[in-house]
Amino acid sequence: MNYKICYEEIPLKVYTDGNKIYKIEFLKTCKENNIDFLAEFLKLLKEGRSVFFIDFEKIDPSIRLILETVYKIPYGTVTTYGEISKKVFNTNDYARFVGSALSKNPIPVLIPCHRVIDRNLRLHGFSGGLTLKEKLLKAEGIEIKNGKVDKRFLINL
């Protein structure tokens, strides 16, 4: 089953199998908006629980642990590629690999790869484009000026 929603004016198509969410795509326009599903989507995004949940099973095992770790970053906060690397591999040497793993994220927004930034607090990259990354962060109340995230939103894992 698919649901089209407009999250903060960002049009999304969410793919589900029963209560499992396994894929999300960015759309061009917000023509449709499934209000009931949007409510559940917001609950999952902000509170981490809903009748729906994230399906990690089909995600490539080599990047699954990284995405599961990213999933734990709370709403309204950010962390760095190096911090994810340190958490998963006990060293920041995997920072680049973390970046490439995030570019393969099948469930953007809900697996919040937009909350991962570089060590200088710059957004650095996003498969959907940096503008969209900034939009997603601001929607969560995160302040950005001159391309840099205010450091009080930064957390360690």
Add this chain to the structure above:
DNA sequence: CGCCTGGCCACAT
């Protein structure tokens, strides 16, 4: 194999 690339990082200037 070697070589390049990518959503990085640390260090030096």
Add this chain to the structure above:
DNA sequence: GATGTGGCCAGGC
């Protein structure tokens, strides 16, 4: 800060 350099890693060719 703004650059430059070197080092890390897995994946693709």
